[in-house]
Amino acid sequence: MSYFPEIQKIKFEGSKSQNPLAFKYYNPDEVILGKTMKEHLRFSMSYWHTLTYMGTDPFGQETMVRPWDHLATDPLEIAKTRVKVAFEFMEKTGIEYFCFHDRDIAPEGKTLEESNRNLDIIVDIIEQEMKRTGIKLLWGTANLFSNKRFVNGASTSPNADVFAFSAAQVKKAMEITHRLNGEGYTFWGGREGYETLLNTDLKLEQDNFARFLQMAVDYAQEIGFKGQFYIEPKPKEPTKHQYDYDSATVIAFLKSYDLDKHFKLNIETNHATLAGHTVNHEIRVAAEAGLLGSLDANQGDLLLGWDTDQFPTNIYDTTAIMYEILRAGGFVTGGLNFDAKVRRSSFTPEDLFIAHIVGMDTFAVGLKVAAKLWEDQVLENHLKDRYRSYTTGIGKDITSGKTNFKALEKYIFDKKTIDDNESGRQEYLEAIINQYILG
Ligand code: XLS
């Protein structure tokens, strides 16, 4: 049975193609810098946006037309069908990875035990489909934010029973991720944060968050789960002060609780811009700390102050992202997970394909441009030259720790004036990027 009978496997047709259901730039087997495009990009489908987002917004009801959801009324039966839909979708788009929250794949029961039973039924089907298609799990996670029990947070809730419930839920989510050979497990902060200090013990909440993560690390060891743990930074939403605000905040948190050996970062473009950063800044900060893990690929709208999770279409941005990824040596366990949803008015199943195709094409362009920039070392050579004063003389003394305030004072007294500052040449560099993009 096919759920997209009118849609064939998406093929690469090149930039002149007029076919909306073809890749214009993403040519999975094309080799770039010694690896195929698909090995570089490691695309992943997010189960939540593709299978469970129905187009609701704060003002309106569902708009999405999903015929497969109406073949049954029992939520468990619908969940079973969605697995088949998901795998047909990934096979046809050539996406080789997926990510899910526990509650995306199976309905929540009245008790945790019932929820776990539902999960087991669905995970059996997912496992068969993974065997049949060779599609892999990039990472799993637990939804610790939708149910009303998480109103005041999960591991940072003032209610210890909620902490316990969250631990039990994550335990199961880790088990199913392990069973499906997940290459990673993600913690996105959800409601881990607060609205007002008037009612918040910030220290206890953060300590508890760290205790929770340590328990996850211990349990992974116990069950032999070797996947990579990720923390996904995000500011502002849903709580006013999210504890995992941005890369720098998460790195400081991990280091102060001695957790940095066990976690890396999963960086999302729209979260970066909400934090007032570019995504390339966020990636660079994580990479320089040795903590770059994976990416949630999407884009925001700079005029809107929330997580709009749009499909990436901006080649300037994907060039910057892929440049940072190449510079950091490429993905190891991570990949590009489309944490992106079609717009509310793009409600047809075909729109799901078109959105993923443009996202994949946009990253393919970014990869190609970034690879040329990297190969020619244009930016790196400029960087080396800009900082050359640290390679000899007083600069070398500074970087090798051979000098101090007194010696530097003497150096400046002798030198008297500084008249050799150089232009940063920002516009020149921006012009080069345009040239590389346009060829
Ligand atoms: C929400 C997050 C979420 C995580 C997974 O803004 O991006 O979707 O990626 O829990």
Ligand code: NI
């Ligand atoms: Ni995300």
Ligand code: NI
């Ligand atoms: Ni997000």
